[in-house]
Amino acid sequence: MQSFEQLSQQFSAHFNQKHFPPEPASLYEPNEYFLKAGGKRIRPVLCLMGNELFDEIKPDAWEMATAIELFHNFTLIHDDIMDNAPLRRGIETVPKKYGANTALLAGDVMLIAAYELMNNVSLTVIRRVQNLFNATAKEVCEGQQLDMDFEKLESVAFDQYLRMIELKTSVLLAASLKMGAILGGAGERNQNLLYEFGRKLGLAFQVQDDYLDAFGDPDKFGKQVGGDIVANKKTFLLIHAWETASASQKKELNKLIQDSSGDKVKKLIRVFKDCKADEWALELKNKFLDEAFGHLEDIAVLSKRKQPLKDLATYLIKRDH
Amino acid sequence: MQSFEQLSQQFSAHFNQKHFPPEPASLYEPNEYFLKAGGKRIRPVLCLMGNELFDEIKPDAWEMATAIELFHNFTLIHDDIMDNAPLRRGIETVPKKYGANTALLAGDVMLIAAYELMNNVSLTVIRRVQNLFNATAKEVCEGQQLDMDFEKLESVAFDQYLRMIELKTSVLLAASLKMGAILGGAGERNQNLLYEFGRKLGLAFQVQDDYLDAFGDPDKFGKQVGGDIVANKKTFLLIHAWETASASQKKELNKLIQDSSGDKVKKLIRVFKDCKADEWALELKNKFLDEAFGHLEDIAVLSKRKQPLKDLATYLIKRDH
16 A cells, blocks of 8 residues: 555656647647646546555556546646636646637647547446546536636525535546546445545535635645635635624625725634634534545445545645544 | 438437536536537538448447537637637627637537547447547647647748648548448458548548639628638638749739738739639649549449448539549
């Protein structure tokens, strides 16, 4: 059993190569530029870990892991067009550097390249992994569309937001693990438990991310505190505040959302605290994390095989009890 | 053996259904809107014809034909973003009606839906058809990128333009036929001959299209004569004129390209005629058409099985001898 760090290093070594032909450079160079900039490679390593939970890592898992990482990067390139984002991974985004049209096409070929790799997977499993991949890929697009739809709404219900986060973030983490499990020969029950582990882990991670935006230690968080607040993003905190606020707090929220003065962040954090959105978010995160660990517990393999996944979950999500 | 018209009707009946789930409507409704607007469905029918050239049409061929048509529509939606096109098939384009961001995502899920269908193809052929599909899909993206690159260049050489047209248009026609041939159980030599038939047919068609823009009968052509000239598009005619013009004709060409007065079209057509670009284009078209028929001739099946493809080629491309 190998740790996330060990597999991450191996995957990076495997992935660190040219993925596209040299010509036409105007199309392929942007993709190589973006892939070279790195990233945490969490999803492909989850695929490898999902495989190794049940059996030694198969050559197919490397193909799938690489396909998953290419797919993830395709979504980032297209998201950066839609968000008109200038920076990612500390460098200019593909649309900013090469123009939106080239970024659009570069993303398209990145997705096709992912399918090229998947086409090498053994015939005994090709249909199952591609079915899961396709269903997940559509869900990720649905999540992105819902996210854009929500931007135009005045308020979003908790259930709607949860579903959007699930589609946009969780299902790919879950599916990466499950694809690994399929390749590792897991039975269907174990595959699905691992999927649920990933899904809940993704939700816990997003709750934490939303929480840290307002309540994180700026030195540790690595992002500017209140970025979501300044951008008027709907987050778990804002949605909970909205749903539990008194009449006067609701009035205050409305005023603050339209506000763009310097102390907007401070004032909104105050309302979050008044509505106990901070405590609620920590409980919600712990609930998802507990559920994730419960699913992992139920998987019918020796407990010690689960240790790397437990360690990863604990590393990604700080428990606050 | 069925004619193009017969198979086209059958395919339309097969294709005329919802291809996406109802929700989220903000993502899927744009795709249903666009698919409902029709189109000539040439590519999927070529796949069916490629199959029927060798054997009765297999259920797999219907899956592949549908996947090909979805792929083609994906390219059109993304092209319309890049070209900022307001109209296609007599209706507003998806980006114009729903916005570029939704069109981007709608195109993405359209491509994924094509792969979903392909994943149903028999395991004995799935790898071969997907390999061809993936290689072709990348080439189509390359062609679109080259087309955008060429817009920024002052002049383009004949060979470069030919390669761009081949990638952007011909390879998908050729691959549609070949995928059908694979599903129909054709041997490799026959598959490749059919591919070459499609490739040359696509080139002949594009030469004809460029020719008709300047020299077509406006009543029969169905488009405004000189549209390419007004848009300063590089075409077979302009490129040939450029490559054969005398010094004074080159000067005239340069002046006319920068011109935007009312008689620009008339004057440029005059230069094309002076350079004999019209005669040359007709010869080039006939050359490609002859080569296409030569490849079809060489395919080792009974001649009468080839009749529907011959009829289609003759219908698509008018011979001028």
